[in-house]
Amino acid sequence: MAPDEEHERDGKLLQTWRMNADAPKYAYKFDCLFSGTERFLRIEAPAVKRCTATLSQADRLFIFSCR
Numbered sequence: 001m002a003p004d005e006e007h008e009r010d011g012k013l014l015q016t017w018r019m020n021a022d023a024p025k026y027a028y029k030f031d032c033l034f035s036g037t038e039r040f041l042r043i044e045a046p047a048v049k050r051c052t053a054t055l056s057q058a059d060r061l062f063i064f065s066c067r
Contacts, residue, residue: 003053015053019045019066030066 003015019028030043051066 011056011058013053013055015055017051019048019051 001017004018005014005016007014020026028045028048030045032041032043034040045066048066051064054063055061
């Protein structure tokens with residue numbers, strides 16, 4: 001799904017998703033695809049309220065976290 005918020009700061013792209021805000025009965029799951037393969041890991045996230053992704057092209061760093 002598209003992020004609820006997105007902006008750049010200090011050369012980094014920050015994206016934020018509010019989870020369970022409009023549909024608290026949804027069962028959210030994350031599919032993490034392993035680069036260069038067809039393998040993935042599915043993670044259930046029932047108590048997650050907010051997820052954030054940070055992408056820094058200069059450092060080639062991607063961070064994804066949920067709380």
